[in-house]
Amino acid sequence: MTAETRPVDHVIAALRAFMGDRVTTNTAIREQHSHGEDTTTPVLPDAVAFAETTEEVSQIVALCHRHEVPVVPFGAGTSLEGHVTPVRRGITLDLSRMNAILDVSQEDMDCLIEPGVTRHQLNDHLRDQGLFFPVDPGSHCTIGGMCATRASGTNAVRYGTIRENVLGLEVVLADGRVINTGGRVRKAANGYDLTRLIIGSEGTLGIVTKIRLRLHGIPEATSAAVVQFEDLRGCVESVIQVMQLGVPVARIELLDEVQMAACIAHSKLDNLQPLPTLFLEFHGTEAGVKEQAEAVQEIVNGMGGLGFAWAADSETRNKLWTARHNAYYAAIASRPNVRGVTTDVCVPISRVADAILGAKEDIAESGLSAPMVGHVGDGNFHTVILVDQDDPTALDRAWALDRKIVARGLSLGGTCSGEHGVGMGKAEFLEQEHGMEALAVMRSIKAALDPKGILNPGKIFRN
Amino acid sequence: MTAETRPVDHVIAALRAFMGDRVTTNTAIREQHSHGEDTTTPVLPDAVAFAETTEEVSQIVALCHRHEVPVVPFGAGTSLEGHVTPVRRGITLDLSRMNAILDVSQEDMDCLIEPGVTRHQLNDHLRDQGLFFPVDPGSHCTIGGMCATRASGTNAVRYGTIRENVLGLEVVLADGRVINTGGRVRKAANGYDLTRLIIGSEGTLGIVTKIRLRLHGIPEATSAAVVQFEDLRGCVESVIQVMQLGVPVARIELLDEVQMAACIAHSKLDNLQPLPTLFLEFHGTEAGVKEQAEAVQEIVNGMGGLGFAWAADSETRNKLWTARHNAYYAAIASRPNVRGVTTDVCVPISRVADAILGAKEDIAESGLSAPMVGHVGDGNFHTVILVDQDDPTALDRAWALDRKIVARGLSLGGTCSGEHGVGMGKAEFLEQEHGMEALAVMRSIKAALDPKGILNPGKIFRN
Known part of the structure; x- marks a missing residue:
C-alpha cells in the first residue's frame, strides 16, 4: 500500500480477508446505506460490511478501533432522525443478516x-x-x-x-x-x-x-373501534380522561383531520370522514374488554364523540391498524413531490391539549401542511411537516416550524423526542432539555466507553 | 490546626461553619449510622451531617471531594447488604430530614x-x-x-x-x-x-x-385472600401457573411453613396453620377482581390448595399484609438471640421451583434455620438464615449456606440480588454473574463519574 492509503482502506482490506464479498464498496449499496427515512443530507460510507455473527461484529469493530475509523450500525434504515447517516463516513455495519430467532x-x-x-x-x-x-x-x-x-x-x-x-x-x-x-x-x-x-x-x-x-x-379477547369527533379538543380531552380514569386501553391513537384525509385516500378507509379521530384497541378477558370499551364509550359520548364504529373481525382490525401504521407514508403521499420532517414531542398528560392545540396553531401560522398523529395516551404526538422538494425555502421553513413545536413542548415540561431518538435531528435541543451538566455526564460516559469516538459519531451530541 | 489534622477534620470544621450542630461527632449518633439491618461489622463514620437542602448536599459533597473524604448517604438505615456502613469512614450524609412532599x-x-x-x-x-x-x-x-x-x-x-x-x-x-x-x-x-x-x-x-x-x-376494588398447601411444591407451582396464565395479580407472596410458624407467633395469625402459604391481593374493577380471584382459585384447587380464606374487610387485609411485612422481624424473633443473613435470589419463572426446593434442601443439609418468603411471581425469594450470636461458627456457616443458595440461583440463570442490592454482602458474586468485561464497564462508569472514589466506597465493587 502507498503512503496515501487512508486508515479506512486498511480496515477494508483486512475485512475482505475474512468477509470476502460481504464487505463492499459498491456505490449502489453505499447509497442505500447513506440515509434513513429522514431529510438528512445523505453521506456515503466508505464501505458496507454485512456481518453474520457476534464474532464478526467484534472483529470489525476492533479493526475500526485500531485504525480509528467510524462504525455506523444499520438495521432496516427506517430511522427518522439521521441515525444511520455515516456523517464521518467509515464502515457501515449492516446487521440485517443477523436475523435468527435463537x-x-x-x-x-x-x-x-x-x-x-x-x-x-x-x-x-x-x-x-x-x-x-x-x-x-x-x-x-x-x-x-x-x-x-x-x-x-x-x-x-x-x-x-x-x-x-x-x-x-x-x-x-x-x-x-x-x-x-x-x-x-x-x-x-x-x-x-x-x-x-x-x-x-x-x-x-x-x-x-x-x-x-x-x-x-396473546390476550383472550381483543376488540378495536374508531370514534370520530367534530373538533380536535374533544378528541384530545377524551384521551386524557381515559388515562386519568386508569382504563387499561391497549392502544389509543389520535389522528387529526388532515392525517385522516390522507389515510382515507391512501388506505381506502371509505366509511370514515376527514375528522379528528381515535383508533382504539382493547385487550383482556371477554368481560374485561367489554368493561373497558363501555368506560371509554361513556367518556367519548360526553366529549362530542360521534359514536363507536367497531372493528370486530380481525380483517377489519388489521385494515385499521395497517392504515395507522402507514400514516407516515399516507402523509407523504398526500402531496406531490414532498418529503417529511417529523416532530416527536412528548409531554405530561395534563399538557397534551395545550401541546397539540398549540402545535395546530403553529402549523396554521406556518402555511405548511403537517398531518398529525399521536400516541396520546403517553403524551406523545407527531406532525409530519410536508416539504415541497421544488421549493428551495420549504425545508428551512419546516425546520423553523419543528423548532417552534419542540420549544412549546419543552416549555410544557416535555421532551424533544418521545420515541424516534435524538440522532442528528434533535441534538440541538438536548442542552435546553437536560441542562449543560447532565449533558456533560452523558459525554463523560461516552468518553469512558468509546474514548476514540468511533461509534456512530455525530449522533446525540452535536460535536 | 496542627500538621496532623486529617482531611476529614478540615471537612468537619468547614461543615460546622454553615451547618452548626447539624454536623456531629457524637458517638451515639455515629453508632446509629454505623450499620444497617444486616450482619456487616459496624464502622463509625467520622461525623454525621444532617442535610436539609440540595444546596447543602452539594456543598457537603464538594467539600468531601476537595479533601478526598468518603461520603456515605443514609436514609432510614434499613439496608440488608451493608450499604450504609461507612467502611472507609468519612462523612455519613443523613438525608432523613429532607422529607418534604413538594x-x-x-x-x-x-x-x-x-x-x-x-x-x-x-x-x-x-x-x-x-x-x-x-x-x-x-x-x-x-x-x-x-x-x-x-x-x-x-x-x-x-x-x-x-x-x-x-x-x-x-x-x-x-x-x-x-x-x-x-x-x-x-x-x-x-x-x-x-x-x-x-x-x-x-x-x-x-x-x-x-x-x-x-x-x-387507587383501584376501584381490592380483595385479598390466603391459601395454604400441604406441600411447598404445589404452592410454588400454583404461582408459576398464575403468572403463565397472565392473571394480573397485584400481589402473590409465598411463605414457607417455617416462616408461617414465625408469623403466626409474631403477628397472631391464629386462624392459619404452619404450612406453605400464599398471600394474594387482587386490584381492578369489581368484576375484574372477581374474575382474577376465580382464575387463581381454579389453579390452586388443582394444585392441592386448601381453599381460599378471604380477607374481605380492610382491617383483616391490613393485618395480613402487616404480618407479611413483619416477616423478617418475625423470623428474627422466632429464635432467641439471633441475627439474620438474608438471601435475595431471583430466577426466571420456569426455574422457581428448582431454586426454592433446592434451597430448602440446602437449608436442611446446613442444619440451620432459615425461614423463606418470596415475591415468587417475579421469581424472587428470600431466606433469612438465623445466626445464633453465641455460636462462634454460626455466621460462617450462614455465609456458606448463602453462597450455596446464590450459586444455585446463578446456575439457574438467576441473579444474586432481586431487590436488596449488592452493597458489601453480594459483591463477591458480581463477576460470576456479569462476567469480568461487563464489570469492567461498570468500573469505567464509576471512574468517569467519581474519579476520586469518594461516593460510598467499598460498595458494589470489592475494591
Whole structure:
C-alpha cells in the first residue's frame, strides 16, 4: 500500500480477508446505506460490511478501533432522525443478516433474538405459541434498531416501551470486547443497569448483537373501534380522561383531520370522514374488554364523540391498524413531490391539549401542511411537516416550524423526542432539555466507553 | 490546626461553619449510622451531617471531594447488604430530614418528593387524592434509599419496581454539581438514560436529592385472600401457573411453613396453620377482581390448595399484609438471640421451583434455620438464615449456606440480588454473574463519574 492509503482502506482490506464479498464498496449499496427515512443530507460510507455473527461484529469493530475509523450500525434504515447517516463516513455495519430467532421460551415468556429480526418476523414466528411482542413503532424496523432508539409506538400505553420489554443484551464494545447485560430475570438489583444505558444510546456506546425480550400472552379477547369527533379538543380531552380514569386501553391513537384525509385516500378507509379521530384497541378477558370499551364509550359520548364504529373481525382490525401504521407514508403521499420532517414531542398528560392545540396553531401560522398523529395516551404526538422538494425555502421553513413545536413542548415540561431518538435531528435541543451538566455526564460516559469516538459519531451530541 | 489534622477534620470544621450542630461527632449518633439491618461489622463514620437542602448536599459533597473524604448517604438505615456502613469512614450524609412532599399532581398522576420521604408517609399523604405509590419493600425505608438499591417488593409483580416508577431525579454528583435526569414524561428517547443509571447505583455515582415518582389510581376494588398447601411444591407451582396464565395479580407472596410458624407467633395469625402459604391481593374493577380471584382459585384447587380464606374487610387485609411485612422481624424473633443473613435470589419463572426446593434442601443439609418468603411471581425469594450470636461458627456457616443458595440461583440463570442490592454482602458474586468485561464497564462508569472514589466506597465493587 502507498503512503496515501487512508486508515479506512486498511480496515477494508483486512475485512475482505475474512468477509470476502460481504464487505463492499459498491456505490449502489453505499447509497442505500447513506440515509434513513429522514431529510438528512445523505453521506456515503466508505464501505458496507454485512456481518453474520457476534464474532464478526467484534472483529470489525476492533479493526475500526485500531485504525480509528467510524462504525455506523444499520438495521432496516427506517430511522427518522439521521441515525444511520455515516456523517464521518467509515464502515457501515449492516446487521440485517443477523436475523435468527435463537430461542423462544413459552414457560418464561421470553425469547433470544439477533438484532436484525424485525418485529413482524418475530410476531409471525410467535403466533402459534400464543405469545406476542407488543412494542410496535409501526415501521418495518429491526428490533436492534428499536433498542438503539428506545422505540415505543401504539401499544406502549399498555405494555411499555422497548425499555420495559428488554431483559438483557449482548453488546460489542468500542474496542471489540463482548459483554452481556441483564439476563433473564424480571427484576434485579445487581449493579449498574447497563441494559438501560445501552437502550437509547443510538449505537454510540456499543453495538447490540443479541437481545433477550420479554413476551406477553396473546390476550383472550381483543376488540378495536374508531370514534370520530367534530373538533380536535374533544378528541384530545377524551384521551386524557381515559388515562386519568386508569382504563387499561391497549392502544389509543389520535389522528387529526388532515392525517385522516390522507389515510382515507391512501388506505381506502371509505366509511370514515376527514375528522379528528381515535383508533382504539382493547385487550383482556371477554368481560374485561367489554368493561373497558363501555368506560371509554361513556367518556367519548360526553366529549362530542360521534359514536363507536367497531372493528370486530380481525380483517377489519388489521385494515385499521395497517392504515395507522402507514400514516407516515399516507402523509407523504398526500402531496406531490414532498418529503417529511417529523416532530416527536412528548409531554405530561395534563399538557397534551395545550401541546397539540398549540402545535395546530403553529402549523396554521406556518402555511405548511403537517398531518398529525399521536400516541396520546403517553403524551406523545407527531406532525409530519410536508416539504415541497421544488421549493428551495420549504425545508428551512419546516425546520423553523419543528423548532417552534419542540420549544412549546419543552416549555410544557416535555421532551424533544418521545420515541424516534435524538440522532442528528434533535441534538440541538438536548442542552435546553437536560441542562449543560447532565449533558456533560452523558459525554463523560461516552468518553469512558468509546474514548476514540468511533461509534456512530455525530449522533446525540452535536460535536 | 496542627500538621496532623486529617482531611476529614478540615471537612468537619468547614461543615460546622454553615451547618452548626447539624454536623456531629457524637458517638451515639455515629453508632446509629454505623450499620444497617444486616450482619456487616459496624464502622463509625467520622461525623454525621444532617442535610436539609440540595444546596447543602452539594456543598457537603464538594467539600468531601476537595479533601478526598468518603461520603456515605443514609436514609432510614434499613439496608440488608451493608450499604450504609461507612467502611472507609468519612462523612455519613443523613438525608432523613429532607422529607418534604413538594408537589402532587392528580392530573398527571405523579409527585415530586425529597429522598427522605418514606413510602408510608407518601401513601398517607396521597390517600385522600385517590392515588397511591405501589412499590412496597415492606420495611420503613425512605424512597431515596429505594432508588439507591433499585427496590421492589410485593406489588412489583403488577406495578413494576422503583425502576419503572421513577420519572426523573435530581442528583448531586461527586464534585457537587447538580443535575436533573428524566423529567415528567412517561417515555422519552432523548439521550442516555441517566435516571436508570442512578437507580440501583447504591450511592456510588451520585446522591439523589429529589425524585419525581409515577403514581397510580387507587383501584376501584381490592380483595385479598390466603391459601395454604400441604406441600411447598404445589404452592410454588400454583404461582408459576398464575403468572403463565397472565392473571394480573397485584400481589402473590409465598411463605414457607417455617416462616408461617414465625408469623403466626409474631403477628397472631391464629386462624392459619404452619404450612406453605400464599398471600394474594387482587386490584381492578369489581368484576375484574372477581374474575382474577376465580382464575387463581381454579389453579390452586388443582394444585392441592386448601381453599381460599378471604380477607374481605380492610382491617383483616391490613393485618395480613402487616404480618407479611413483619416477616423478617418475625423470623428474627422466632429464635432467641439471633441475627439474620438474608438471601435475595431471583430466577426466571420456569426455574422457581428448582431454586426454592433446592434451597430448602440446602437449608436442611446446613442444619440451620432459615425461614423463606418470596415475591415468587417475579421469581424472587428470600431466606433469612438465623445466626445464633453465641455460636462462634454460626455466621460462617450462614455465609456458606448463602453462597450455596446464590450459586444455585446463578446456575439457574438467576441473579444474586432481586431487590436488596449488592452493597458489601453480594459483591463477591458480581463477576460470576456479569462476567469480568461487563464489570469492567461498570468500573469505567464509576471512574468517569467519581474519579476520586469518594461516593460510598467499598460498595458494589470489592475494591
